[in-house]
Amino acid sequence: xxxxxxxxxxxxxxxxxxxxxxxxxxxxxxxxxxxxxxxxxxxxxxxxxxxxxxxxxxxxxxxxxxxxxxxxxxxxxxxxxxxxxxxx
Numbered sequence: 001x002x003x004x005x006x007x008x009x010x011x012x013x014x015x016x017x018x019x020x021x022x023x024x025x026x027x028x029x030x031x032x033x034x035x036x037x038x039x040x041x042x043x044x045x046x047x048x049x050x051x052x053x054x055x056x057x058x059x060x061x062x063x064x065x066x067x068x069x070x071x072x073x074x075x076x077x078x079x080x081x082x083x084x085x086x087x088x
Contacts, residue, residue: 054066
C-alpha cells in the first residue's frame with residue numbers, strides 16, 4: 001500500500017512542480033556568453049560580444065544576476081540564502 005502511494009506521488013510531481021518547490025531556495029550558476037545576455041536580461045545594457053560571463057539562475061530558470069566571475073555569482077547566492085546546485 002505504501003509503495004503504491006509513493007509511486008502515485010512520484011508520477012504526480014512534474015518537473016515544473018519540482019522547480020517551483022525550489023524557486024525561493026535553490027539556484028545554479030551557468031556559464032553564458034555576453035551574446036546571450038540581452039535574451040536572458042532584457043533590461044541589461046548592451047555588452048561587447050564574445051565575453052565569458054556567469055549567470056545566477058533560480059530553480060525555475062529565471063535569471064537573477066550576471067557577473068564576470070563565478071565566485072561573485074556564488075557569493076550572491078549565499079548572501080541571498082540560496083543553495084547552489086550543480087547541473088550535469
